[in-house]
Amino acid sequence: MSGLREKQKADRRRRILEAARKLFAKAGPDATTIEAIADEAGVSGVTVHNYYGTKSGVLLALVAESDRELLEKMAHDLPGQSDDLIDLARRFAAIIRDHAITFLDKGIWRQVFAASIAEADSRFGKSYHSLDHQLALVLVREIEVLQACGAVASEVSAYDLGKAIFSLQNMRFVNFISFDEMTDVESDAAFLRDLRSILGALPANRR
Amino acid sequence: MSGLREKQKADRRRRILEAARKLFAKAGPDATTIEAIADEAGVSGVTVHNYYGTKSGVLLALVAESDRELLEKMAHDLPGQSDDLIDLARRFAAIIRDHAITFLDKGIWRQVFAASIAEADSRFGKSYHSLDHQLALVLVREIEVLQACGAVASEVSAYDLGKAIFSLQNMRFVNFISFDEMTDVESDAAFLRDLRSILGALPANRR
DNA sequence: AAAAAATTTTTATTGCGTAAAAAATTTTTC
DNA sequence: GAAAAATTTTTTACGCAATAAAAATTTTTT
Numbered sequence: 001m002s003g004l005r006e007k008q009k010a011d012r013r014r015r016i017l018e019a020a021r022k023l024f025a026k027a028g029p030d031a032t033t034i035e036a037i038a039d040e041a042g043v044s045g046v047t048v049h050n051y052y053g054t055k056s057g058v059l060l061a062l063v064a065e066s067d068r069e070l071l072e073k074m075a076h077d078l079p080g081q082s083d084d085l086i087d088l089a090r091r092f093a094a095i096i097r098d099h100a101i102t103f104l105d106k107g108i109w110r111q112v113f114a115a116s117i118a119e120a121d122s123r124f125g126k127s128y129h130s131l132d133h134q135l136a137l138v139l140v141r142e143i144e145v146l147q148a149c150g151a152v153a154s155e156v157s158a159y160d161l162g163k164a165i166f167s168l169q170n171m172r173f174v175n176f177i178s179f180d181e182m183t184d185v186e187s188d189a190a191f192l193r194d195l196r197s198i199l200g201a202l203p204a205n206r207r
Numbered sequence: 208m209s210g211l212r213e214k215q216k217a218d219r220r221r222r223i224l225e226a227a228r229k230l231f232a233k234a235g236p237d238a239t240t241i242e243a244i245a246d247e248a249g250v251s252g253v254t255v256h257n258y259y260g261t262k263s264g265v266l267l268a269l270v271a272e273s274d275r276e277l278l279e280k281m282a283h284d285l286p287g288q289s290d291d292l293i294d295l296a297r298r299f300a301a302i303i304r305d306h307a308i309t310f311l312d313k314g315i316w317r318q319v320f321a322a323s324i325a326e327a328d329s330r331f332g333k334s335y336h337s338l339d340h341q342l343a344l345v346l347v348r349e350i351e352v353l354q355a356c357g358a359v360a361s362e363v364s365a366y367d368l369g370k371a372i373f374s375l376q377n378m379r380f381v382n383f384i385s386f387d388e389m390t391d392v393e394s395d396a397a398f399l400r401d402l403r404s405i406l407g408a409l410p411a412n413r414r
Numbered sequence: 415a416a417a418a419a420a421t422t423t424t425t426a427t428t429g430c431g432t433a434a435a436a437a438a439t440t441t442t443t444c
Numbered sequence: 445g446a447a448a449a450a451t452t453t454t455t456t457a458c459g460c461a462a463t464a465a466a467a468a469t470t471t472t473t474t
Contacts, residue, residue, distance in 0.1 A: 005440060005451075012453095033429060044454050049431065085408060110325050118321035120385040153410045160404035164375065167401065171374035178327040194374065197367035199409050201292060203360045212420075212471060219422095240460065251423050256462065 015041040016048055017065070020058045029059055029108060053122055056115035060124040063104075063112050067131040070099045074138045082142070084151050085165075086195050092139050093169045093191050097176060097184050109177040136166040168194055222248040223255055224272070227265045236266055236315060260329060263322035267331040270311075270319050274338040277306045281345045289349070291358050292372075293402050299346050300376045300398055304383060304391050316384040343373040375401055 019040035023032040034055055038045040052058045074095055082088035100109060119125040140162030146152040152161070169191065176187040226247035230239040241262055245252040259265045281302055289295035307316060326332040347369030353359040359368070379401065383394040 008440090009452090034431090035429080045430095046432090046455085047453060050453080053431090055430075110327060114321035114325035117324070117381060117385065118317050120317060121387075150410060152408055156404040156407050157400070160400040161408055164401040164405040167375055167378035168371065168405075171378055174324060178324065180328075193364070193367040194371040197363045198371040198375075198405055200363050201359055201368055202406050203357065204411055215471090216421090241462090242460080252461095253424085253463090254422060257422080260462090262461070 012041070012043055012047065013051060016043065016051055016058065017061060021062055024059070024062065029055060029111065034058075052124065054115075054119070056111065056119065057122065057124050059108070059112060060115050060119065060128055064124065064127050064131060066099075066103050067128070067135075070096065071131060071134055071138070073099060074135060078138055078142060079145075083146070083149065085143070085146055085199065086192070088139070088142055088146065089165050089169065089195055090188060090191060092142075092165075093172060094184070094188065096135075096169065096173060097187065100173070100177070101184070106177045106180055113174060113177065132166075132170075136162050139166060165195075168198075219248070219250055219254065220258060223250065223258055223265070224268060228269055231266070231269070236262060236318065241265075259331065261322075261326070263318065263326065264329065264331050266315070266319060267322050267326065267335055271331065271334050271338060273306075273310050274335070274342075277303065278338060278341055278345070280306060281342060285345055286349055286352075290353070290356065292350070292353060292406065293399070295346070295349055295353065296372050296376065296402055297395060297398060299349075299372075300379060301391070301395065303342075303376065303380060304394065307380070307384070308391070313384045313387055320381060320384065339373075339377075343369050346373060372402075375405075 016037060019037045020032070023036055023040060026032075032055075034048050035045045037058065038048045041048070048058065052061060074092070077095055078088075078092060081091055104112070116125055116128045120129070140158050143152055143158040143162050143165075147154050147158060152158075172187055172191045172194065175190070176182055176184070223244060226244045227239070230243055230247060233239075239262075241255050242252045244265065245255045248255070255265065259268060281299070284302055285295075285299060288298055311319070323332055323335045327336070347365050350359055350365040350369050350372075354361050354365060359365075376398065379394055379398045382397070383389055383391070
């Protein structure tokens with residue numbers, strides 16, 4: 001009943017991911033074969049499939065690791081910087097965009113996003129979604145701070161609002177990565193239009 | 208200089224799509240091979256690739272056709288039904304969900320969505336996005352009507368607002384199709400929370 | 415009607431993903 | 445500590461997507 005088997009599994013997992021990181025960085029996921037990852041990791045190709053399902057699954061697992069970094073960065077850089085909701089949302093979006101673009105190029109992010117939807121119910125699809133959720137929670141906490149200052153209406157649910165703004169940000173992010181020529185300045189401007197229009201949509205007598 | 212060549216191309220396009228529709232309906236896209244579509248359409252497998260790029264490309268083209276129906280339905284069913292923004296947005300979302308779910312099951316929609324992101328810059332990715340845009344424009348027009356009634360603030364851009372609400376709806380739709388067990392009632396409730404929190408987020412003195 | 419141009423088909427190759435049998439390794443049992 | 449049992453990996457084999465290049469076909473032009 002010792003954990004030797006478990007230990008070896010964890011080790012293989014790690015080796016596969018490390019091999020993938022190295023080869024993806026060198027040539028990109030498209031030009032990297034599962035077989036090459038397997039060789040580099042010292043396992044068979046089928047084992048890579050057994051562990052991660054698909055090549056996208058490997059990529060998703062890699063992104064999930066980087067997202068943990070992003071989460072730390074977010075928890076460190078976001079709090080206490082904004083005194084209004086629009087500014088908060090824009091900073092939140094900017095941190096995500098910056099992290100994303102320094103880590104992978106847009107073409108690969110399109111694959112990642114596509115995989116996160118196509119494999120939404122797989123193990124790694126789920127862990128990806130869970131990190132998204134935690135990211136949204138950082139935003140929720142800051143919204144609670146703004147509520148305490150009176151910058152956000154105290155009647156609304158900070159959780160619901162955080163999730164909604166996260167959604168809006170997420171679609172903007174998809175838009176950003178969908179077009180190679182779109183700059184982060186443009187994306188920020190578009191996000192600002194989203195926020196201004198929706199936050200100011202209702203006239204005072206209708207709220 | 209007659210258009211025989213063009214005519215034959217259009218004809219092949221049509222036959223391929225018709226064959227795909229028939230076979231996808233019978234067995235689903237996964238169990239349908241490109242070769243089978245090609246046989247049914249009376250062309251070679253490579254020709255299907257030449258015309259639509261990938262199997263997802265064929266699927267996307269099929270969905271684009273159905274989206275034209277949806278667009279008509281939307282233009283017919285949405286206008287004049289709502290006298291406030293939240294109700295309008297929910298009707299809009301409901302029409303899309305209903306149409307989607309009667310047309311394809313969730314698993315296939317996940318593939319469609321993934322393909323629309325992964326192939327955002329392909330011919331069919333673009334036509335898919337253009338239909339999304341037209342759909343959003345129907346919403347924009349109704350928002351303008353609400354502005355005329357005073358139900359929506361006249362200072363905001365109806366276009367920006369329509370796009371923002373469309374984004375919110377789109378993320379909810381992704382969420383809806385990502386989980387097989389999620390009902391349309393639940394999705395509507397979640398969308399309502401999105402809308403209520405974000406539309407009521409700013410206190411009166413901050414707008 | 416022949417030559418030129420465009421398009422499809424044939425042919426071949428690579429790689430993903432899956433399944434089942436075989437081999438190896440760890441764990442359990444005596 | 446060796447044999448048996450259980451688990452996991454590897455080997456082997458196969459179907460299909462996607463791509464490339466050559467060959468064949470068909471339309472267009474002259």
